[in-house]
Amino acid sequence: MSQTKRKRTTTLAGEEVTYEVARSDDATRPRIDAGIDGITVVLPTTVEDDPETILNRNVEWVLEKKTKFDRYRDEIPDRTFEAGEQFPFFGEDHELVVEPRQKSEVVDGMIRLRKSAVEQSSVERALRNFYRREARSYFTDRLDHFGDKTGLEYDGIEIRNQRTRWGSCSTSGTISLNWRLLLAPPEVIDYVVVHELAHLQEPNHTDAFWRLVGEQIPEYEEHAAWLEENSTQLVFSEDDL
Known part of the structure; x- marks a missing residue:
């Protein structure tokens, strides 16, 4: 989906809310996306609707999502990307191991990263690629x-x-x-x-x-x-x- 984003701030029911406006070629109608990264009003490229009007029509829902995701941000794992750290794989934590091997894979309940891949980039990038x-x-x-x-x-x-x-x-x-x-x-x-x-x-x-x-x-x-x-x-x- 092709998007161009702009960040804005408004007040909803007395509470300051920061949000982004995104133009999308794929969107067929205006919508509001809410997530850990914040609130986004997504507009079709051909629509000129006012984002604040859309937010005000859905003020209770927006504030409920904002409160929830503000709380979620405090729950985000503090990852260090070091050997021995636990990372989820299919919902189960697996210990991260860096060792000489032909390819990165899960063996014996551990995510075993190829050492040369880590040395060429970083643990984070090698793990992301895996x-x-x-x-x-x-x-x-x-x-x-x-x-x-x-x-x-x-x-x-x-x-x-x-x-x-x-x-x-x-x-x-x-x-x-x-x-x-x-x-x-x-x-x-x-x-x-x-x-x-x-x-x-x-x-x-x-x-x-x-x-x-x-x-x-x-x-x-x-x-x-x-x-x-x-x-x-x-x-x-x-x-x-």
Whole structure:
């Protein structure tokens, strides 16, 4: 999604709120995104709606999300990116090890990074590259699995690091998934995968959309709630904020 952002400040119900305005080629209608990184009013490139008017129409929701994510920021893991530190992988903590080996992989419950990869960059970058590689492989497998079950065909996959979204589905059929989902439990990943696949058939969050999701993931509400409540645990570094 192509976006140009501008930061602004307004007052909602007596409380100062800083937010960003983003212009998006993919957006079909104005919306408000709320996350750990803050509040964003997303506008289609062809729409001239006033962002403050949109915020004021949703003032209670905006302030509720702001309070929640202000609290979440205090819960973000303080990562040092050193050997011996614990990092999530499929929802379970794994000790980080740096050692001479052919490739970085998970062995015996540990994330074992290739020493030469760390020496060529850093622990943080080598670990990020490991996650992205594993994410592409695993997410593709799950998309193919649920695509076969539902008969829904996607055009391609992009591995991204969206700050406010775990996934998206373009009008051309390309599904983008956030590599940091690999830190979450497998059932949560499956929920996001099916959610985005369902958009191939139902672009909006209609009753038909949720029925389609529920046919494959009956506990989807539980997994969506997990993502909302545990999003801080999926923060990899300050670059994600």
